[in-house]
Amino acid sequence: MLNYENSFLPTVNKRSGWPCLKSMWKWILLGLFTLVCIFLLSNIRNMFMSVQPDQMRVTLEPNMSLQMLTSKLPGSQVLDEKAGLLSVPYGKAAEYIGTASTILGVFRATTVPLEHPVISWRYYAFHALDQARGFLHGDFGKFRTTNKKETPVVKELPKMMLRTLTYFIPGLLLAILLSLLLALAASIWRRIGKIIDGVHVLLVGLPDFFLIVLIQLGAIYATRALGHYVLLVVQVGDRTPFLIPFLTIALIPSVAIYGTLRIAIAREMSQDYVVTAVAKGLTRREVLVSHVLRNVLEDLLTILPKATTLALASMAVAEAICGIFGLGGFIISPVVQSFSSMSVICMALALIAMAFQGFYALLRKKFVVRTREVA
Structure with a gap:
């Protein structure tokens, strides 16, 4: 039985409560500083x-x-x-x-x-x-629509947030799952890996706006080819496009996650414990799934904050192109004639990003163990 896992033993956390409390206050103050900076920058137009x-x-x-x-x-x-x-x-x-x-x-x-x-x-x-x-x-500000009716932004904010999260969370989950599966497939089957790597290089070089337009054009051509309504391209009344922002959020972050996982898996596959495991009769697939996948978890949790930020930016662009009255599309929506609530919308997006950052920090604390060498 392999004993290479013995080198990955969790260390005992001997920190007292005061340093933990101090660290918590540090992150709270950092979050407040970020919100203040966003508030000041969102007013820069003035x-x-x-x-x-x-x-x-x-x-x-x-x-x-x-x-x-x-x-x-x-x-x-x-x-x-x-x-x-x-x-x-x-x-x-x-x-x-x-x-x-x-x-x-x-x-x-x-x-x-x-x-x-x-x-x-x-x-x-x-x-x-x-x-x-x-x-x-x-x-917290108001906005005025084409019917000249003033509406407090806090009244519409929950609806906009719910509309945005409806496709943001599923899209982000799909991005994580898709990139993980593709990275494993590329590492198991070398020929398939070359094809996936080639597509990855192509997607890295394309602007986000161009990818969203391609998805939107695909929906339009699918509707024309089938001769009847298939996909909603822009928001009409209360009917909100789902597939286009969903695919946008899933596609763009997955490019970053896939690249990180591909490098991390290649790094782990060159380690001595993998060579030992293969020499003892384990197949490449067994080593990947049983051992390497666990050791690249830290790399995945490291790239997720950046991928989430990319997903939020992609969501904003997709909502703007599709005319969706969500958090990202609110500012340039043709429905809104004038507003005094840009700061609130920007800070709401920042709070969503911070919530995900905190969630990833908890995952790192729970699943990523500190290592030490044993005799």
Whole structure:
């Protein structure tokens, strides 16, 4: 019986509770720092100012006057009645335009462009602080759809998250399973391995956007060839495409996972214990399944965080192309006309990534043992 497994013995964890608690607080603070950075970066668009931050231009119907409009917009004043210019509180131009658009008698409300775009730290700081104050008071932003109805983002966030996770989690699980099976098949059968490696090299060189478009075109041509509806290509009402984002999420991360597992298996197959096992009569397949697969578990858990990040990015691109009103497609959805909730959506995506990172850390702690040499 082989005894090479004796060199992989778990060490006793002698750490006290205080270092563990300290490590936990370190990761919590790191997570909070990440969320703050995402919040600041998601507001970076407010640094580049191309319109007047305290003015708006309106076009009114005959039964409405600027004085009547200012009475319905507290804090606004008439600047130029002939040009239809109003002054509003600093940084509130977009908010006042949105409110004015819902008032009867207002035909159009628009911004007043600057002669030259400028970089304004004041405008950026104003919006970031204003949004942070809103978070503290439970206001996480709103968005306005084509019917001019304002909706709090927290009301739609659970629906968007459920819609996204419906194909994100199955797609990620398929990516892990598919890449693992292909890596094993490529290691067992050399000819098949050359073909899979060739396809892997091709997929590595193709942009994610191009792969998603190919999947979408495949769905369209399948529908045309069969003569009737087969696959939903874009979101229509409450009907959401599943197969296209599902395949996208499964395909792109699996490329990274497969490459890592292929290298890890090749590394293990060159180890002395594999040579000994084969010399004692075990087949290559038995060694792979029974021993090598267990020893590449750490490599799999190491690449999974990066693969999950790739899956989230692929999900966002797929939702944008398919017009899905999920976490990734929300920002550029044609349904959304204006919004103040990009930070919330970005932080929601970050929290999903952090949840998976924490899950992978628990798996590493449970299944990956520390090794030591024995006499």
